[in-house]
Amino acid sequence: MSNPFQIARNAARQHQDHAPLLALMPYARFLGVRMTERDGKPCSHLPFRPSLVGNRSIPALHGGVTAAFMENAALLHLLLAMDETRVPKSIDFAIDYLKPGRAEDTYADCDLSRAGQRVAHVTVRCWQRTPDQVIAIARGHFLLGATE
Amino acid sequence: MNPAPYHELLAERFTRHVPHIHELGIEMVSIDVERIELRLPYREDWLGDVVHRLIHPGVTSTLIDSACGLAVLARLQNPEPIATLDLRMDYLRPAVADLPLHCEASCYRVTPHIVFVRSSVWQSAPEKPVALSTAAFMRSTTSKKRVI
Numbered sequence: 001m002s003n004p005f006q007i008a009r010n011a012a013r014q015h016q017d018h019a020p021l022l023a024l025m026p027y028a029r030f031l032g033v034r035m036t037e038r039d040g041k042p043c044s045h046l047p048f049r050p051s052l053v054g055n056r057s058i059p060a061l062h063g064g065v066t067a068a069f070m071e072n073a074a075l076l077h078l079l080l081a082m083d084e085t086r087v088p089k090s091i092d093f094a095i096d097y098l099k100p101g102r103a104e105d106t107y108a109d110c111d112l113s114r115a116g117q118r119v120a121h122v123t124v125r126c127w128q129r130t131p132d133q134v135i136a137i138a139r140g141h142f143l144l145g146a147t148e
Numbered sequence: 149m150n151p152a153p154y155h156e157l158l159a160e161r162f163t164r165h166v167p168h169i170h171e172l173g174i175e176m177v178s179i180d181v182e183r184i185e186l187r188l189p190y191r192e193d194w195l196g197d198v199v200h201r202l203i204h205p206g207v208t209s210t211l212i213d214s215a216c217g218l219a220v221l222a223r224l225q226n227p228e229p230i231a232t233l234d235l236r237m238d239y240l241r242p243a244v245a246d247l248p249l250h251c252e253a254s255c256y257r258v259t260p261h262i263v264f265v266r267s268s269v270w271q272s273a274p275e276k277p278v279a280l281s282t283a284a285f286m287r288s289t290t291s292k293k294r295v296i
Contacts, residue, residue, distance in 0.1 A: 025197065026196075031206075062213070064213035065168060089239070092238045096233070096234045
């Protein structure tokens with residue numbers, strides 16, 4: 001018997017259809033996150049919309065949106081890379097802001113630095129326009145194999 | 149000087165004129181020089197795991213980032229541009245569906261260039277936090293742009 005996360009992961013892996021996975025995470029849908037691939041790796045994409053702004057005079061993305069988008073990217077990365085049967089629980093997350101996010105589309109990709117039996121360490125890079133225009137980097141620990 | 153009118157103005161601008169704060173529906177509970185408290189009413193959109201009905205950590209992070217920035221502005225008692233340098237969250241227990249999130253934030257060190265802030269997020273009781281966070285903000289006095 002397959003669980004909803006396994007079914008959604010199979011759709012993503014076999015048909016590049018990420019909609020079932022995002023449907024299990026209403027907040028990702030609320031933000032408007034899309035999944036693409038870049039250089040054979042999953043890449044999170046956050047299309048810009050005016051209500052994501054936190055400072056109208058620059059205008060700049062809300063710093064919380066950048067953080068939330070990057071945390072979500074890390075969770076999606078884990079769900080796609082591993083065989084978890086639920087969303088891994090966040091243990092901690094630390095983000096360094098390198099420059100303000102512009103009122104533009106934003107992208108994030110991740111590296112699984114370590115996947116142990118219980119804990120995964122993920123680093124996240126967030127950019128706009130081109131991958132070298134990094135606006136924030138982050139890292140987090142996530143609990144794997146959590147019981148029901 | 150009585151800081152109340154400044155804080156009133158700050159509260160109004162924050163909740164009504166910051167697009168993403170307005171979209172989320174973040175409410176001001178209290179604001180003064182020492183401490184601010186925000187409240188985010190529950191919505192199904194906040195779920196990060198629809199199966200286990202847990203709130204997405206990104207929602208908590210956005211509330212924390214908002215509260216910390218506001219705590220800095222409330223403490224400075226004068227609108228000046230600030231930028232988040234970094235933000236670190238510890239997720240002590242999962243945030244669950246159907247309950248609002250509360251966040252309190254206070255500045256524990258203010259220097260001419262940097263402000264250090266800590267915050268706590270809870271649902272049912274302040275003594276059972278779902279997340280604790282520390283953040284550093286840069287004060288930039290060179291820009292003439294409006295803060296919020």
